[in-house]
Amino acid sequence: MKFIIKAWAVLCVTVLIGCSDTGGNTLGGGADGGSQGSVDDPTSEAYFEASVGDRVFFAVDESVLSAQARDALDGQATWLNSNADYTVIIEGHADEQGTREYNLALGARRANAVREYLIGAGVGGDRIQTLSYGKERPVEICSLERCYAQNRRGVTVLNNIGF
Amino acid sequence: MRILILLTSLLLATAAVSAPLRIKITEGVVEPLPFAAPSFIAENAAGAEYAKMLVDVVAQDLTGSGLFRAIPEAAHISKITSFSSPVQYSDWKAINAQALITGTVSGSATGQITVKFRIYDVFAGAELGKGLRFTGSADGWRRMAHKVADVVYGRITGESGYFDSRVVFVSETGRKGARKKRLAIMDYDGANVQYLTDSASIVLAPRFSPTGDRVLYTSYETGFPHIYLLDVGSVKRKVLQNSAGTMSFAPRFAPNGKSVVYSLEQGGNTDIYLMNLSSGKSRRLTNAASIETAPSFSPDGSQIVFESDRSGSQQLYVMSASGGSPKRISFGDGRYGTPVWSPRGDMIAFTKQNKGRFHIGVMRVDGSKERLLTASFLDEGPTWSPNGRVIMFTRETQGASGAASLYSVDISGRNLKPVKTPDGASDPAWSPLGR
Numbered sequence: 001m002k003f004i005i006k007a008w009a010v011l012c013v014t015v016l017i018g019c020s021d022t023g024g025n026t027l028g029g030g031a032d033g034g035s036q037g038s039v040d041d042p043t044s045e046a047y048f049e050a051s052v053g054d055r056v057f058f059a060v061d062e063s064v065l066s067a068q069a070r071d072a073l074d075g076q077a078t079w080l081n082s083n084a085d086y087t088v089i090i091e092g093h094a095d096e097q098g099t100r101e102y103n104l105a106l107g108a109r110r111a112n113a114v115r116e117y118l119i120g121a122g123v124g125g126d127r128i129q130t131l132s133y134g135k136e137r138p139v140e141i142c143s144l145e146r147c148y149a150q151n152r153r154g155v156t157v158l159n160n161i162g163f
Numbered sequence: 164m165r166i167l168i169l170l171t172s173l174l175l176a177t178a179a180v181s182a183p184l185r186i187k188i189t190e191g192v193v194e195p196l197p198f199a200a201p202s203f204i205a206e207n208a209a210g211a212e213y214a215k216m217l218v219d220v221v222a223q224d225l226t227g228s229g230l231f232r233a234i235p236e237a238a239h240i241s242k243i244t245s246f247s248s249p250v251q252y253s254d255w256k257a258i259n260a261q262a263l264i265t266g267t268v269s270g271s272a273t274g275q276i277t278v279k280f281r282i283y284d285v286f287a288g289a290e291l292g293k294g295l296r297f298t299g300s301a302d303g304w305r306r307m308a309h310k311v312a313d314v315v316y317g318r319i320t321g322e323s324g325y326f327d328s329r330v331v332f333v334s335e336t337g338r339k340g341a342r343k344k345r346l347a348i349m350d351y352d353g354a355n356v357q358y359l360t361d362s363a364s365i366v367l368a369p370r371f372s373p374t375g376d377r378v379l380y381t382s383y384e385t386g387f388p389h390i391y392l393l394d395v396g397s398v399k400r401k402v403l404q405n406s407a408g409t410m411s412f413a414p415r416f417a418p419n420g421k422s423v424v425y426s427l428e429q430g431g432n433t434d435i436y437l438m439n440l441s442s443g444k445s446r447r448l449t450n451a452a453s454i455e456t457a458p459s460f461s462p463d464g465s466q467i468v469f470e471s472d473r474s475g476s477q478q479l480y481v482m483s484a485s486g487g488s489p490k491r492i493s494f495g496d497g498r499y500g501t502p503v504w505s506p507r508g509d510m511i512a513f514t515k516q517n518k519g520r521f522h523i524g525v526m527r528v529d530g531s532k533e534r535l536l537t538a539s540f541l542d543e544g545p546t547w548s549p550n551g552r553v554i555m556f557t558r559e560t561q562g563a564s565g566a567a568s569l570y571s572v573d574i575s576g577r578n579l580k581p582v583k584t585p586d587g588a589s590d591p592a593w594s595p596l597g598r
Contacts, residue, residue: 096541096559097516099500099543099544100501100543101456101470101500104410104456105426111431112430112432113431131387131410132388132428136365137340138340139340141339141565143562143565
């Protein structure tokens with residue numbers, strides 16, 4: 001049963017981010033893969049990922065939130081404010097075009113930019129942790145800008161504490 | 164790098180300081196010095212097993228340095244059948260062997276082997292230094308070979324060898340995007356790989372203690388990146404810094420082994436801290452809204468080089484080991500990161516990113532005399548050989564099937580070559596001298 005749910009979640013995310021030609025790149029290893037529940041249940045992780053959108057993207061070497069990113073985070077904040085059973089970990093990621101340590105620090109900046117925005121939109125700071133993966137967990141694995149653009153991301157990973 | 168082969172006559176045979184056969188390692192073009200190392204003589208049956216293997220490793224070490232060239236045994240005219248008989252110099256001259264290495268191996272019933280060896284300056288017609296004898300467990304035969312090669316390298320270059328050294332690194336398996344990483348340690352030449360952690364969590368950037376018996380690294384064991392200290396012998400580890408809401412990474416030992424400099428991230432901002440290992444207390448060394456990371460001590464412990472984007476892009480800075488205002492040292496095009504102070508104290512190795520390419524480079528500690536040693540899609544993370552003559556680093560190939568592996572290069576930029584590892588490999592750190 002768990003496998004089926006995970007497979008479904010991978011499919012959703014693949015559609016969402018327009019998984020290009022990288023060939024069978026399942027989400028795994030990092031925490032930003034696999035989610036629980038049905039996309040039809042508006043209080044589920046799967047719904048959050050598929051309909052609200054769990055990630056925002058950044059420009060090269062930037063942690064500034066674009067207008068598009070702020071819109072996405074407004075949606076996340078609205079959802080989180082009405083689904084108080086969830087805490088979140090914001091994962092910051094970087095593309096491979098940088099040194100390891102710098103990318104860890106850059107990912108942390110990105111995660112924190114997302115966190116600060118969500119707090120500003122009313123989500124309690126005690127519900128939000130941050131984490132940087134630097135360049136360790138690319139979601140797209142080609143060495144082209146179209147992949148890098150998907151990898152420079154902040155991902156809001158839900159953790160249901162309601163049970 | 165230029166090799167000056169000074170074949171002066173052996174007038175001062177007893178003066179250890181003026182060896183006649185000498186490679187001088189400086190800038191310029193190099194012609195590897197030809198040497199002959201015939202199979203060592205087995206003094207008994209227990210030694211026979213090691214005689215050929217041992218001399219092969221000696222030859223690989225010397226040849227691998229790029230400074231020497233082995234003359235194949237098939238070309239040898241004389242055979243060495245006795246360790247004590249006089250050497251037929253003319254036979255070795257005839258094949259242009261400038262140095263000759265002879266030796267014996269004997270084994271004992273208790274699993275020990277004893278290696279004796281001599282080095283000859285063929286054209287001077289004399290022994291180069293005194294013969295030496297090493298005894299150790301047969302299991303450690305490769306290490307004994309490295310020690311022999313270190314003596315040869317030392318007597319001919321006048322500098323300490325780096326062959327009896329180890330490398331701690333991150334072994335990588337699995338697809339890009341879902342890489343499994345674990346800490347591993349091996350001899351500098353890729354032999355004797357042992358794993359220090361499993362691959363349950365991401366591990367990054369291990370660094371040796373000054374005595375080589377402990378390793379600092381970053382692990383996601385708790386789900387969040389934090390710095391750990393691992394004892395190489397027992398493989399026991401402990402977390403050094405895991406305060407909630409923070410990330411710690413990029414740890415490196417101070418030269419006295421008593422403190423650790425590292426990066427701590429809080430609220431999205433990364434600064435450099437110094438932890439006293441006995442008290443566990445940390446002191447903040449930088450305090451800026453920019454990224455400050457990848458700190459590395461000068462060998463005398465008085466200064467720290469690190470990277471910062473305080474100017475708007477990643478650049479290198481030097482500050483006092485107690486903190487205070489840093490001085491920028493990198494001013495060329497592009498971005499500079501992962502600085503590492505050389506063991507000689509005279510240079511800093513770094514990663515440079517410019518126009519979509521990555522380079523490993525070196526500069527003087529004041530930022531002058533920058534030289535790029537490599538160029539590729541992604542080279543990063545230099546580490547110095549214990550004698551400061553060679554740099555090892557990570558090279559990652561591009562694309563969906565891209566993989567990381569280790570390379571080494573002379574600080575002259577010559578002798579670029581892969582280092583053999585069983586799987587993918589990244590983040591090498593070379594051990595200090597004498598392990």
